[in-house]
Amino acid sequence: MLLENDDSVNRRELLRELVRQARFILSLPLTQAVISLSEPSETTATALRSKGDKMNDNELLGSNDPYRLPRHVIPTRYDIRLEPDLAAATFSGHVTITLMVKQETQTILLNATDLRIESTGLEGTTGRKIEATVELEPLLQRVRLSCRQPVTPGEWRLHLSFHGRLNDQLRGFYRSTYKDASGMVQTLAATQFEATDARRAFPCWDEPDFKAVFATTLVIDPQFTAISNTSVVSESVEESKKVMRFADTIKMSTYLVAFVVGRMQPTKPVFVGRTPLRIWTVPEKQELTPFGQEIAVASLKFFEEYYGITYPGDKLDLVAIPDFASGAMENFGAITFRETALLVDPRAGTHAELGRVADVVAHENAHMWFGDLVTMSWWNGLWLNEAFATFMEMLAVDAWKPEWKRWETFSVARAAAFSVDGLMSTRPIEYEVQAPKDADAMFDVLTYEKGASVLRMLEQYIGPTVFRDGVRRYLRTHAYGNADTKDLWTAIGAVAQQPVPELMNGWIFHPGFPLVTAEMDGQTLKLSQQRFTYLKQEIQPEQLWHIPVQIRLTKDGRTEERQLLLTERDATVPIPSDVTAVLVNAGGHGFYRAHHRGSLLQQLLDQSRDHLAPIERFNLVSDAWATTLAGVMPLDEYLALTARFKGEQDKNVWAVLLDSFSFLNRIIAPNDRASLEALVRDRVGQAVKNLGWDPQPGESDLIRQLRGDLLGALGRKGNDQATQQQAVEWYRQYRKDPSAVDPNIVPALVTILAYVGDETRYEEFSELYRTASTPQEERRYLFSLAMFRSPELIARTLTRTINGEIRTQDAPFIVAAAMTNVYVREQAWEFVKTNWDQMDRLFPKQGLRRMCGGIVGLATPELEKDVHHFFTARKIDFGGKTMDQYLEQLRVAVSFREREGRMMPATLASAIQS
Numbered sequence: 001m002l003l004e005n006d007d008s009v010n011r012r013e014l015l016r017e018l019v020r021q022a023r024f025i026l027s028l029p030l031t032q033a034v035i036s037l038s039e040p041s042e043t044t045a046t047a048l049r050s051k052g053d054k055m056n057d058n059e060l061l062g063s064n065d066p067y068r069l070p071r072h073v074i075p076t077r078y079d080i081r082l083e084p085d086l087a088a089a090t091f092s093g094h095v096t097i098t099l100m101v102k103q104e105t106q107t108i109l110l111n112a113t114d115l116r117i118e119s120t121g122l123e124g125t126t127g128r129k130i131e132a133t134v135e136l137e138p139l140l141q142r143v144r145l146s147c148r149q150p151v152t153p154g155e156w157r158l159h160l161s162f163h164g165r166l167n168d169q170l171r172g173f174y175r176s177t178y179k180d181a182s183g184m185v186q187t188l189a190a191t192q193f194e195a196t197d198a199r200r201a202f203p204c205w206d207e208p209d210f211k212a213v214f215a216t217t218l219v220i221d222p223q224f225t226a227i228s229n230t231s232v233v234s235e236s237v238e239e240s241k242k243v244m245r246f247a248d249t250i251k252m253s254t255y256l257v258a259f260v261v262g263r264m265q266p267t268k269p270v271f272v273g274r275t276p277l278r279i280w281t282v283p284e285k286q287e288l289t290p291f292g293q294e295i296a297v298a299s300l301k302f303f304e305e306y307y308g309i310t311y312p313g314d315k316l317d318l319v320a321i322p323d324f325a326s327g328a329m330e331n332f333g334a335i336t337f338r339e340t341a342l343l344v345d346p347r348a349g350t351h352a353e354l355g356r357v358a359d360v361v362a363h364e365n366a367h368m369w370f371g372d373l374v375t376m377s378w379w380n381g382l383w384l385n386e387a388f389a390t391f392m393e394m395l396a397v398d399a400w401k402p403e404w405k406r407w408e409t410f411s412v413a414r415a416a417a418f419s420v421d422g423l424m425s426t427r428p429i430e431y432e433v434q435a436p437k438d439a440d441a442m443f444d445v446l447t448y449e450k451g452a453s454v455l456r457m458l459e460q461y462i463g464p465t466v467f468r469d470g471v472r473r474y475l476r477t478h479a480y481g482n483a484d485t486k487d488l489w490t491a492i493g494a495v496a497q498q499p500v501p502e503l504m505n506g507w508i509f510h511p512g513f514p515l516v517t518a519e520m521d522g523q524t525l526k527l528s529q530q531r532f533t534y535l536k537q538e539i540q541p542e543q544l545w546h547i548p549v550q551i552r553l554t555k556d557g558r559t560e561e562r563q564l565l566l567t568e569r570d571a572t573v574p575i576p577s578d579v580t581a582v583l584v585n586a587g588g589h590g591f592y593r594a595h596h597r598g599s600l601l602q603q604l605l606d607q608s609r610d611h612l613a614p615i616e617r618f619n620l621v622s623d624a625w626a627t628t629l630a631g632v633m634p635l636d637e638y639l640a641l642t643a644r645f646k647g648e649q650d651k652n653v654w655a656v657l658l659d660s661f662s663f664l665n666r667i668i669a670p671n672d673r674a675s676l677e678a679l680v681r682d683r684v685g686q687a688v689k690n691l692g693w694d695p696q697p698g699e700s701d702l703i704r705q706l707r708g709d710l711l712g713a714l715g716r717k718g719n720d721q722a723t724q725q726q727a728v729e730w731y732r733q734y735r736k737d738p739s740a741v742d743p744n745i746v747p748a749l750v751t752i753l754a755y756v757g758d759e760t761r762y763e764e765f766s767e768l769y770r771t772a773s774t775p776q777e778e779r780r781y782l783f784s785l786a787m788f789r790s791p792e793l794i795a796r797t798l799t800r801t802i803n804g805e806i807r808t809q810d811a812p813f814i815v816a817a818a819m820t821n822v823y824v825r826e827q828a829w830e831f832v833k834t835n836w837d838q839m840d841r842l843f844p845k846q847g848l849r850r851m852c853g854g855i856v857g858l859a860t861p862e863l864e865k866d867v868h869h870f871f872t873a874r875k876i877d878f879g880g881k882t883m884d885q886y887l888e889q890l891r892v893a894v895s896f897r898e899r900e901g902r903m904m905p906a907t908l909a910s911a912i913q914s
């Protein structure tokens with residue numbers, strides 16, 4: 001099944017879009033962009049005509065999709081010379097693109113946007129020259145070159161000069177600023193091209209399957225240095241400018257090209273084989289590099305071994321950029337990061353913060369093969385890049401630090417994918433993409449976390465060695481090229497000698513996931529599958545998956561595993577009479593939820609301590625909570641279940657428990673909140689007492705992290721006054737001597753103090769945010785500013801998200817945090833409505849989209865109505881199904897409130913007694 005692939009629908013949508021964009025551009029002030037507009041309404045008409053008449057006339061331009069370039073002219077090499085002026089925030093450049101013309105043509109189409117393109121001409125191998133005129137098509141982000149004479153098949157060189165602006169939008173070629181040690185503002189220039197923003201830096205064939213070689217030259221001020229994808233081959237001086245020439249890249253996609261220019265400093269290289277690996281930072285932050293470099297080296301070695309292919313570049317640089325829209329970007333050989341994802345002080349960082357750096361670094365390194373060496377053909381297949389990098393990140397970090405039990409923590413990520421994939425407005429992992437904003441919308445939990453989850457399921461089903469060999473075969477077959485999902489299945493299937501497409505297609509090409517219901521009928525286990533949804537709706541036609549179901553039977557303290565592939569709606573399994581417990585989804589790797597009915601659940605709960613692994617206990621709670629939200633399990637049953645976990649010591653199991661309490665906190669009426677706080681104290685209090693505040697000798701990092709998580713929950717969600725008072729005392733000690741307190745509890749101290757904090761505390765935390773010595777500390781104090789309960793203080797925080805005090809890479813997340821703060825959410829929402837236009841202009845697009853995710857916190861019927869009204873009236877659309885998903889998540893919360901809200905205090909009170 002594929003979603004609305006009806007061409008007539010797409011055409012209508014395109015028409016609407018073009019007309020809307022044309023109006024938008026006409027209403028822009030002329031200074032807004034560097035684009036030289038060629039009469040927008042004309043262009044609109046041309047674009048539409050070319051889609052119909054003209055394209056039929058000229059089959060060379062015969063793509064039906066105006067966002068795709070025709071294939072009769074193929075770039076093979078770019079010689080790029082760029083001269084950024086950091087002070088003026090502009091750049092100029094020249095590119096010579098070597099082209100292979102396959103069929104005679106007089107029209108060449110390529111991508112460019114927000115660029116002024118000056119001159120052009122083609123040059124043949126024999127020296128023949130053809131002039132061409134340039135026409136920009138801003139709505140389609142294209143350049144149309146009309147050649148004076150026909151360009152004959154063969155090799156040509158296209159020359160283009162261009163000018164652009166270093167923008168503040170954190171995409172394309174952009175400007176980032178920071179304060180140095182003396183308080184001076186410094187500027188650097190960096191790039192972020194994925195998905196479709198290379199065209200903002202130089203004219204190019206900006207689609208992932210137009211792979212080419214890139215040879216970059218950067219002309220910069222002598223006090224700066226420059227980083228690009230490859231090693232520097234020469235450095236010279238021309239007219240008082242530094243000219244840095246970089247080696248040719250491998251054949252790769254445009255979105256992987258990168259340039260960074262500024263006062264950057266590298267670490268000493270560590271060699272992995274022949275590859276020098278360095279970490280780059282702004283000059284003040286070099287001492288925060290060792291941890292990141294260690295995992296970078298370890299994971300690069302791991303991947304060379306796992307993939308059986310040495311790293312394909314000539315060097316690897318990991319670069320921390322002060323302003324960065326996402327977490328990191330896998331530019332080949334020059335990976336860029338936001339500072340929190342690369343730089344950390346291991347003595348001051350929490351387990352979660354160190355884990356984040358390890359994950360992101362390993363993820364990006366994995367991309368050097370998955371994504372960079374072999375690339376998806378088009379953005380619909382983004383999961384081939386991202387799901388694999390996410391999966392590989394787990395493997396590498398797990399191999400590096402087995403004691404972190406990375407695959408167990410992955411449960412939390414899998415649950416995040418479930419929570420979106422249980423919506424009616426979910427989408428298949430592989431999903432149609434046309435416009436750039438649709439490509440942007442693909443970067444979500446479905447691509448990353450669901451994708452990685454189904455890979456894990458497959459790996460466990462066919463076996464890790466077979467899976468790895470299939471991956472090796474896939475990479476070898478498609479190296480330096482592009483591939484689709486079917487290519488992956490072909491490679492893995494050939495090694496596994498199993499029909500992998502039949503097994504996997506349901507998980508990749510269909511939306512949603514199954515709920516497997518398990519029930520005993522005499523000595524028979526009855527299993528059935530149906531699509532899991534939070535909101536009751538008929539699903540037509542009925543969807544079935546091929547589900548590898550792992551079952552564990554327990555008898556006399558011994559266990560036995562059974563595996564079956566559930567392909568029909570129902571199946572039965574005979575169970576020996578002496579079996580005392582049956583677990584569906586043993587091992588916990590299946591991407592489905594299990595509903596153990598009646599006695600099955602009771603038996604599991606009775607034995608959970610001894611017979612269930614942490615990941616299985618996690619699933620038991622997570623599945624129970626999800627079925628409660630869906631109205632399958634009554635709330636009182638779920639709350640009774642949580643009582644069984646008071647002695648739990650796994651941080652992931654606690655994460656799902658605490659998450660369910662947070663959800664209840666968002667929907668409970670303010671007057672009833674005390675009853676929820678009492679429940680939280682009851683469930684969490686004993687575990688906190690068991691752990692104490694001081695770390696014990698020999699204790700694992702995971703337990704230390706758990707202590708912090710539980711203290712934070714008890715102090716805030718439980719509103720526990722003893723904990724709050726103690727937090728004040730511990731924080732005082734911490735400020736006197738940071739080494740006196742385990743770093744894992746510091747975030748809890750800060751959030752509790754914000755929760756109970758007054759203006760003095762607010763000012764203290766604001767100052768600590770401004771003067772923080774690590775990116776993690778900066779982030780911690782910044783986010784605390786959204787956790788105060790006083791409307792007056794929150795008003796200050798909100799103002800700072802749009803007045804330039806808070807970086808735009810962070811501001812949207814602060815607004816989202818305020819919208820999920822139940823004490824001030826109405827105020828935060830009002831602020832969003834009032835300042836929408838300014839936020840739209842200031843924030844990176846990606847950040848704005850993530851900010852809107854905060855509306856799930858607005859879980860009252862009145863706010864829900866208002867949210868709908870606002871987004872509909874403003875016609876806000878982030879591409880794909882993003883907005884629908886946010887709204888449906890809000891609906892799930894509000895409908896739960898409508899169902900359970902009135903009885904909530906009584907339900908909670910009786911749950912405490914049970």
Ligand SMILES: [Zn+2]
Binds near residue numbers: 385
């Ligand atoms: Zn990635």
